[in-house]
Amino acid sequence: xxxxxxxxxxxxRLSDQMEEATIVTWCVASGAAVGRGDALxxxxxxxxxxxYEAEAEGVVELLVxxxxxxxxxxxxxxxxxxxxELEPAAAPAVPxxxxxxxPxxxxxxxxxxxTVPPRRGADPARADASPxxxxxxxxIGVDLATLAGSGPRGRIVKKDVLAAAAAGAPRPxxxxxxxxxxxxxxxxxxxxxxxxxxxxxxxxxxxxxxxxPEFTTSIDLPMDAVLALRASLKQAARDGxxxxxxxxxxxxxxxxxREVPRANGRYREGRFELYREVNVGLAVATDDGLTVPVIxxxxxxxxxxxxxxxxxxxxxxRDRTITPPELARGTFTVSNxxxxxxxxxxxxxxxxxxxxxxxxxxxxxxxxxxxxAAPLAASFATATLTADHRILYGADAARFxxxxxxxxxxxxxxLL
Numbered sequence: 052x053x054x055x056x057x058x059x060x061x062x063x064r065l066s067d068q069m070e071e072a073t074i075v076t077w078c079v080a081s082g083a084a085v086g087r088g089d090a091l092x093x094x095x096x097x098x099x100x101x102x103y104e105a106e107a108e109g110v111v112e113l114l115v116x117x118x119x120x121x122x123x124x125x126x127x128x129x130x131x132x133x134x135x136e137l138e139p140a141a142a143p144a145v146p147x148x149x150x151x152x153x154p155x156x157x158x159x160x161x162x163x164x165x166t167v168p169p170r171r172g173a174d175p176a177r178a179d180a181s182p183x184x185x186x187x188x189x190x191i192g193v194d195l196a197t198l199a200g201s202g203p204r205g206r207i208v209k210k211d212v213l214a215a216a217a218a219g220a221p222r223p224x225x226x227x228x229x230x231x232x233x234x235x236x237x238x239x240x241x242x243x244x245x246x247x248x249x250x251x252x253x254x255x256x257x258x259x260x261x262x263x264p265e266f267t268t269s270i271d272l273p274m275d276a277v278l279a280l281r282a283s284l285k286q287a288a289r290d291g292x293x294x295x296x297x298x299x300x301x302x303x304x305x306x307x308x309r310e311v312p313r314a315n316g317r318y319r320e321g322r323f324e325l326y327r328e329v330n331v332g333l334a335v336a337t338d339d340g341l342t343v344p345v346i347x348x349x350x351x352x353x354x355x356x357x358x359x360x361x362x363x364x365x366x367x368x369r370d371r372t373i374t375p376p377e378l379a380r381g382t383f384t385v386s387n388x389x390x391x392x393x394x395x396x397x398x399x400x401x402x403x404x405x406x407x408x409x410x411x412x413x414x415x416x417x418x419x420x421x422x423x424a425a426p427l428a429a430s431f432a433t434a435t436l437t438a439d440h441r442i443l444y445g446a447d448a449a450r451f452x453x454x455x456x457x458x459x460x461x462x463x464x465x466l467l
Contacts, residue, residue, distance in 0.1 A: 060111075060128040062121045063103060065096045065375045070251075072096045073120045074127065076206065081113045082137045091128065095246065100371050110135045180207035188212045252340050256399050264440045267397050270452040272300075274413045274430040277462045294358035296432070297333075297387045300410055302357050302465045303458035304385055305329050305349035311451040315382050316405050318441035332381035332401065333361055335368045342368045343401065345381040354465045389413060395433035406438040406448070408455075 062072060072094040079085055085105045093102050105111075109130035121127055131137070178195035180188065184207050188195050193215050200207035245253065277299050285293045308315040308329050316325035329350040332343040344364035346357055367373040383405075386398045389412030398409040411433045420427040434455065438448050458465060 055132055057132075058107060058109070058130045059126040060091065060105075060130060062094070062123055062125050062127050063375075064123055065094060065101050065103070069096050069123055071120055071122045074115055074117050075100055076202075077113055077117055078102070078202075079111050079113075081111065083111055084133060085109065085111050085130075096251070101373065101375055105130070109133060110137065112137055178207060179205065180212075184209050184212045191216050246340075249340050255402055259399055259402060263400055265400060265437050266440050266445070266448070267435055267437050268445065268448040268452060269395065269433055269435040270456055271431040272410075272434050272456050273460050274432050277459055278413070278430055280462050292358070292362075294354050295361075296389065296413060297385070297410070298354060298358040298361055299459060299462055299465060300387065300408075300434075300455075301331050301333065301346065301349060301361065301385055302352075302354050303455050303462075304383065304408055305331050305346075306458055306465075307451050307454035308383055309350050310454045311447055313442050313447060314406050314438070314451050316442060317403050318405070318439055323442050326382040328380070328382065330380050330382045332384035333364060334384060334386035334398075335365045337368060341386075342373065342378070343381060343384055344368055344373060344377050345379065347380065353467055384408070385410065387411075389432065395435055397435050397437050400437055400439060404439075405442045406436055406451075409435045409437065411435075 065072060074092055075095050076093040078090040078092055085091065086108050087105055089105045090102045091105050091111065093100055107130055109132060112129040112131060113127075114129065115121060115127050178198070179200065180195050180198075185195065187193075187209060191212070193212050195207055195212075198207050198211050198215050199205070200211055202208040202211075274296070277296065281293060281296070281299075308331075312325050313323060315329055316323055318324075328348055330345050330347045331349040332345050335342050335344065344367070346352070346360050346364070349357060352360075364373070364377060367377065381401065381404065384398075384401050384407045386407060387410040388396055389410060391412075393411050394414065395411040396409050398407045400407050413430050413432045415428055416431055417426045418429050419425070434452065436448050436452055
């Protein structure tokens with residue numbers, strides 16, 4: 052559908068808790084004709100960097116500069132009818148600068164010009180490249196400083212990096228040691244600017260810790276049966292796709308949530324809100340912090356499907372192709388640090404949820420044999436539930452952890 056009148060493109064909601072986002076890259080230039088489904092821009096939220104596609108056809112006019120932070124629902128561009136020729140002055144606003152007024156007109160001050168800060172951590176000497184191009188260049192060893200970009204306003208994009216790699220572009224020199232002093236001038240302190248995602252995560256974690264009366268409970272999960280079942284599945288698998296320990300925990304947690312419905316809800320303004328779907332979030336570590344993609348309806352999916360979705364979602368987080376729907380509507384979160392050798396830890400509740408489960412690594416321990424009291428070796432993993440005491444009480448947390456332990460002690464039922 053093409054536009055017949057000027058239509059404003061508003062900053063969309065790219066994640067459940069989003070309040071604002073930063074325009075990382077414009078995929079088109081002002082005056083370009085775009086079609087429905089064409090990528091307009093990449094925006095960085097507290098969750099990830101995501102692409103936004105045009106919902107209509109027309110000639111695009113950019114309203115804000117790359118690096119601008121824009122509130123949810125604020126205008127970022129306009130779509131004009133095909134055939135419209137934009138004047139040169141219709142360029143993105145540079146944060147902090149007002150456009151030159153036309154003769155006889157009063158200077159116009161756009162709301163976004165008064166509120167958006169310059170791009171965080173911007174370096175004038177740094178090559179202008181999209182986040183994807185920068186990541187690929189670092190992975191395959193292409194020096195961005197030697198490339199000419201083909202993107203909007205000469206920006207280096209993915210295809211430029213790949214073409215340079217195929218042509219044998221030079222590798223970047225080893226970067227010098229960081230030497231950016233702190234604001235107080237102490238040369239022994241190096242300042243590292245936060246990304247937009249890191250800044251928002253820091254703010255929201257602080258809000259949660261200061262406003263949610265949380266408590267924690269822990270339990271030792273028996274893992275011998277899970278390990279034995281994984282071994283048999285691995286032996287039978289042809290493609291090597293075997294559910295991980297965390298996949299078993301995700302499925303067991305989803306079923307435990309059905310037994311303790313308030314653990315699958317939240318406290319909000321003096322009432323309990325219980326979610327109808329069991330959507331379990333999977334905490335995935337990235338260079339910028341933590342991203343939580345969501346497995347929808349996890350209680351109704353067999354273990355094999357949960358394992359496949361978890362691998363796909365984690366891969367999309369790490370290569371920055373995760374989409375807003377894959378990050379939305381989480382009702383509970385599982386965070387696992389066992390692969391790093393962590394025995395146990397506590398996690399901070401995600402906003403809009405009642406609890407989060409933190410899982411440590413599997414360990415062999417000596418326990419007394421129930422019949423002879425002789426030392427017996429068994430495998431366990433410690434799980435710690437952090438809960439919002441406004442909706443969950445100690446008995447509720449205990450019931451959830453007991454249900455989790457029961458499911459993992461007889462894991463064959465998780466396959467269904």
